[in-house]
Amino acid sequence: MNPRRKKRLLITSSLIVGLSVAIGLTLFALQQNIDLFYTPDEIINGKNETGIKPEVGQRLRVGGMVLNGSVQRDPESLKVSFDLIDNKAGQVTVYFDGILPDLFREGQGIVAQGVLKSRNAIDAFEVLAKHDEEYMPPEVADALKGMDHLKTQQSN
């Protein structure tokens, strides 16, 4: 390889490496902010790395699984409340007044945006269903029922 090419190779490679390092460090520093949501455990016990807990009154998103049997609907209005759990110890209650997405059901992963009312209660103004990456026909899903495949997909 002639020296001019070698020089260009060096410049181009260092451009790529330098930029990757810069962007990598930036993303690492912003890690907490890029997360779309808190998990219930992070709301109660704080983020894993920093231990920072969200404050009461803070606007946030929470993502987790709807606990089986926790959905309570107000018969007079659209008000609904349900508990969210994750694969750790966290459990928070979400209060919502509005129309839930089609995929909302017990055992389903959801992301709610709202205001933290108390240590473990959220007043949500938006509820989004989070779908997992599994696709299967209904017969297969029926056959898998009872197995824990739905429980393994947590909010990550």
Added chain:
Amino acid sequence: MWKWLHPYAKAEKSYTLSGKLMPWFLAVALPTFIVGMIWGLAFAPADYQQGDSFRIIYIHVPAAMMAMGAYSTMAIAAFIGLVWQIRLAEMTVAATAPIGAVYTFIALFTGAAWGKPMWGAWWVWDARLTSELILLFVYLGIIALYNAFSDKVLAGRAASILTLVGVINLPIIHFSVVWWNTLHQGATITKFDQPSMATDMLIPLLIMIVSFAAFLGFMVLYRFRNEILQRESHRPWVIALVQQSSSSVNKRG
């Protein structure tokens, strides 16, 4: 080792080779598209949760994968173009960018159309969606930069550098669903594990991916040939080619 490649640094050689390859790519792209579409839309079973809405995956996933595939092609070409100063590599960058941009747009659009009924929102600023949007902007930036210079040698170099800067986005897009909490689901097939998809849904998806890839190849070669003709329009071989084809048109007409 690379000796056999050397003749293709010449525009004329590359022009003829890509002309020969083009029909083959189309011959793969068209039948696979028809088979994949019909199979995916009509015969694949509905999803247990999403019902028929999941079928958008047959456009969304191939488009998103090939949007990134097109960008990888451009990045490799840009690197070769900058280090070995091969103009044809820079032309490849310019030829691929608009196609990649269209694929990215298709992925974003179909994703939004699926997100509204399934998630309950057209758009969420999570890491996957945002990084994919950045990919679209990078594509548009490369196209704009290439067209901003009247000197195409300079334009090719500038576009190549921008391409290399943007390549960092690719791993971010791919791993965004792993590194951060996102609303977007994780990878279904591009992971070192069994695909989390029933086989009779997966096969049409794979066919569609092949189809989108082949169509990408066809379009890139098509635009690449155009790019060569435009940049080399003053060269004797292009003039000879034009005269030849115009005389054959005259004979026919």
